Amino acid sequence: MAVASVCALSLGTPHVPPHRLAGALLDGDTTLTGIVVTELRVPRLVLALVAGACLGAAGLVLQEALRNPLAVPEMLGVSSGAALGVAAPLVLTLSLPAAVQPLLAIGGAALGGGLTLLAAGLGRSPSAVLLTGAAVAAALQAALLVLMVMADQLDLQLIYRYLLGSLSARTWDDVAGLWPWLVVAAPALVLCAPVLSVMRLGDEDAEALGVRAQRARLAALAIAVVLIAPVTAVCGPVAWVGFLAPHLARWFNPGAGAVRWLSWSVVWGAVVVTAADVPARLALAPVETPVGAWTALLGVPAGVALMRSGGRGRGRARRATVAGAAVRTAPQDVPSGSVSGVPRPEVPGHTRGIREAGGGAAPVPGGPTGTEEAR
Secondary structure (H helix, E strand, C coil), X not given: CHHHHHHHHHCCCCCCCHHHHHHHHHCCCCCHHHHHHHHHHHHHHHHHHHHHHHHHHHHHHHHHHHCCCCCCHHHCCHHHHHHHHHHHHHHCCCCCCHHHHHHHHHHHHHHHHHHHHHHCCCCXXXXXXXXXXXXXXXXXXHHHHHHHHHCCHHHHHHHHHHHHXXXXXXXXXXXXXXXXXXXXXXXXXXXXXXXXXXXXXXXXXXXXXXXXXXXXXXXXXXXXXXXXXXXXXXXXXXXXXXXXXXXHHHHHCCCCCHHHHHHHHHHHHHHHHHHHHHHHHHCCCCCCCCXXXXXXXXXXXXXXXXXXXXXXXXXXXXXXXXXXXXXXXXXXXXXXXXECCEECCCCCHHHHHHHHCCCCCCCXXXXXXXXXXXX
């Protein structure tokens, strides 16, 4: 995070050496370099950190609540609904104040997530929620395409850049609009984290421990909506950060629980968005590319690779545990001629000779014959 932050503040036009960043930030530099750093690059960096943290936390909440590593905002209609809520007034030429945009995004995200849970039977089956969410997201994206057809050329360019997720031309006002929602979401995350640990056990075990699975799943979706919608209202749906950050948290801390994974998902989400914004700003300079294109381009293959390596690691850990348990329970110093430490009864000499010669067991008087044993 430190390296990505220094690169975000230093690189570009004008170039600011790292040793001059402290002076530009603390001394109130009024030159062009100081204005660019304090009024353009620092708000963009703060927004990248906050947006990545929110998306990473929302991704882990959804994955743990639905017990599915593929449960991401993009697959549940949440991101598409938020984007639709913001893009619709722009295309329909409705003049609304900027303070209303987060509310429109929250309404659209709640609509998408609510339709997903209602169509899936209020989340009774995690797999059904994911499949239904993909269908709802496709329907909302189709509605966005209809709006794009209705838009003129200027609005079309704005919507296109917005839908891919962009941090371009963001100021301190955009950052300030996120803090009220974070004040609401942070305590909810703290209260939600222990419940997520119980939800990992399954619905039946969670019910036995006093957690109502369906209500907990609805609450998790509500928290995810509050985290995702304000970020989407400001910078658009930055794709697949909520997929990659939880898998990075699990890969680096495979033995941890949902509480520790949640905190590390916040950190990794901030790192992913901050690191992706550097090539988004500089790769095709002076033209800026959307940061969401870079997170999707790099996040999907990296997340799949982490899932595969994580599955193999858990399989090896389970096999090692089973092997260790077998070694611990195996009998020690078993005497010759015994099974599981119980001495075998002696048999007549001619019978023992037949067994050693491989001729099979001799019939015991009054016992079952070879045919009966085979039967």
